[in-house]
Amino acid sequence: MASIRLKNLVKKYGDGFPAVNDISIDIEDGEFIILVGPSGCGKSTLLRMIVGLEDITSGDLYINDERVNSKAPRDRNLAMVFQNYALYPHLTVYENIAFPLRLAKGKHSEEEVDRLVTGAAETLELTDHLQRKPANLSGGQRQRVAMGRAIVRQADAFLFDEPLSNLDAKLRGQMRSEISQMQRRLGTTSVYVTHDQTEAMTLGDRVAVLKKGELQQIASPRELYEQPVNLFVAGFIGSPSMNFLPATIEGGKLQTALGALDIPADRAAKAEGRKVVLVGVRPEFFEDAKLVDEAKKPHGSTFTATLTHTEWLGNEQYGYINFDPAPEVRELLNNLAREMDADELRPQVVVTLDAASRIRGGRESEIWLDTRKLHLFDAETGENLTRDAEAGAALTAEASEERAEEIENARQAESAQHEQSAVTGRSGGSHAAAS
Structure with a gap:
């Protein structure tokens, strides 16, 4: 996991237009941040600057207090989930999820690859689909495969670029819930770009509202709603x-x-x-x-x-x-x-x-x-x-405390579930031995 710090980031293209203009945001370890705004506001550009797919014109980007402006994307240990899934049609679900592990040749044994892939598949309820091809999956299942590939990388942070925009309304609602629960269980720092109101208000610990490349306000969804700055x-x-x-x-x-x-x-x-x-x-x-x-x-x-x-x-x-x-x-x-x-x-x-x-x-x-x-x-x-700035800050502080409690409860529940599974497994093994 990682903290990410954006300090006065600027992105200008050849014509001098600032697509991202002097944005500073401190993202805490384990926090879920939403970047939202109208088309052309710079939210996707900012995400691509974090992952390293866009050069930084000026300003500083820190991951875990290390300046990474000149680091290649592969060296930042960040996992990105794209809007179009980016799956390989000729590979099974298992091999699609395992792909980033295979790419790091010699780094992971077959046993470790299998453990990570089956673990991610269990988290995302894909266990029954591991031998299927992407063409035979629904849109929601394909998006889960894309998220599984991000999970197995054991990255410091997840970056989502409008991952649900290709899904219908019902599936979007289901996937919102799944992403939220997954992020709580894993506690991984996440930055999520969307133009969808509901996603912004329901998923994030804090929401950053952008307009024409400039940060207008960053706060909890409730503070934005009740105490907007402009x-x-x-x-x-x-x-x-x-x-x-x-x-x-x-x-x-x-x-x-x-x-x-x-x-x-x-x-x-x-x-x-x-x-x-x-x-x-x-x-x-x-x-x-x-x-x-x-x-x-x-x-x-x-x-x-x-x-x-x-x-x-x-x-x-x-x-x-x-x-x-x-x-x-x-x-x-x-x-x-x-x-x-x-x-x-x-x-x-x-x-x-x-x-x-x-x-x-x-x-x-x-x-x-x-x-x-x-x-x-x-x-x-x-x-x-x-x-009322003071009342607004209190709303964001309250949301932060509630979120920390939710994450802790989710981890405890998952730990208890694993312990129960282990006990059940031992019990099944002893019965088998006795027979």
């Missing part, structure tokens, strides 16, 4: 995305396209001196006013709106409210959309409603908004004016 992170993290509404503050109230909203005085004070702010509201901060507890109502604001339509999903439903922004605000939303690799940010508010709500499209309805949780952003710089 407009870009707030809009990129979360599905459905955070709603953005232009607003002015008058008399302690937010004047928005949804009407006047009461907000806590401390939040209103953050926007003093600004003509216009952008209000960031998660869809789940809304609710059907008829279903809100009376004790909870004073902590929010109620407004009347006509929804264009609703989408019922069984456990919840989404409602949609259109609004007409001023031309300058529409341009701001369009710029943000381009940064997030989206076609446009429609002037629309998405609200999450309880499945029991009877609100329907075309009807005027009363909606309640929890104004304690909304964010205010500077319309020009994108800075989150209401971010």
